Structure formats: structure tokens, C-alpha cells
Amino acid sequence: METIEEAAVRLRAAAEDRPMKLPVNRRVDERHHVVTPDGLSVWYTIQVSSHSRIQEAVFERIDRMPSDEECRMWLGLLITGAEAVEAPGLPGAMTRRFEAFDHSPDREAPLA
Numbered sequence: 001m002e003t004i005e006e007a008a009v010r011l012r013a014a015a016e017d018r019p020m021k022l023p024v025n026r027r028v029d030e031r032h033h034v035v036t037p038d039g040l041s042v043w044y045t046i047q048v049s050s051h052s053r054i055q056e057a058v059f060e061r062i063d064r065m066p067s068d069e070e071c072r073m074w075l076g077l078l079i080t081g082a083e084a085v086e087a088p089g090l091p092g093a094m095t096r097r098f099e100a101f102d103h104s105p106d107r108e109a110p111l112a
Contacts, residue, residue: 001037002034004036004073004074004077005077007034007036007042008044008074008077008078009077010031010034011031011032011033011034011042011044011078012044012077012078012080014031014032014044015032015044015045015046015055016046018031018032019045019046019047019048019053020045020046020047020048021047021048021049032044032045039061039062039063040059040060040061040066040070041058041059041060041061042057042058042059042074043056043057043058043060044056044057044058044078051103052101052102052103053101053102054099054100054101054102055078055079055080055082055084055099055100055102056097056098056099056100057071057074057075057078057079057084057097057098058095058096058097058098059071059074059095059096059097059098060094060095060096061094062094063094064094065093065094065095065096066094066095066096071096071098075098079098079100081100081102082100082101082102083100084098084099084100085098085099085100086098087099
């Protein structure tokens, strides 16, 4: 059975190996997904453009919202080089989404 650390390494490697180009069409390869033995579904992707990189982690359960503790445990292993921020969700949702943005202002187009 795969440990959380092994699963996180595998998800990060898949995301680094195959980052999605922005704009994203949201079809995500199963290599970016893992389901833990206790039913937590974890998705991790990296989205890139010419001037930014977005790391995204999505946690989902069918029976309840994922806890802060289990999300923090995974985020510490998945998100690198930036602080993950939770995106707003719908009331009663059983999904939590976290993003970390990496911007390179020197590569952005000048404002007109």
C-alpha cells in the first residue's frame, strides 16, 4: 500500500512532467489523482503560462468535507515554493480547492 508521502511524490512528478498550458480545458489525466484507503480523493495539477505557474490541489470526499488536518498534511507535501490559499467553495460542498500562484512580472506584457 502506498504511503501519503509516496503518493504525494508521484502526484508532484506527474504534474511536473505534464503541466497544463493555460487556458486549461480541465481534462485532467488520472496520473494527477489518487484516492486514499479512507476515501479522500486528491487531485494535484500545475498550470503554466508564459508568465505564471499555478499549483492546484483539490480534495474531495463523498461523505463529508475534507478536514483542515488532512488538507494541510497533503498541502505540505504537494505545494512547493509558495503559500497555498483556499479558494471559495459552495456551501455544503464536499470539495476543497487550494491554489498557489507563482508570477514572473518581468515576463508579463506591459500595461497599455
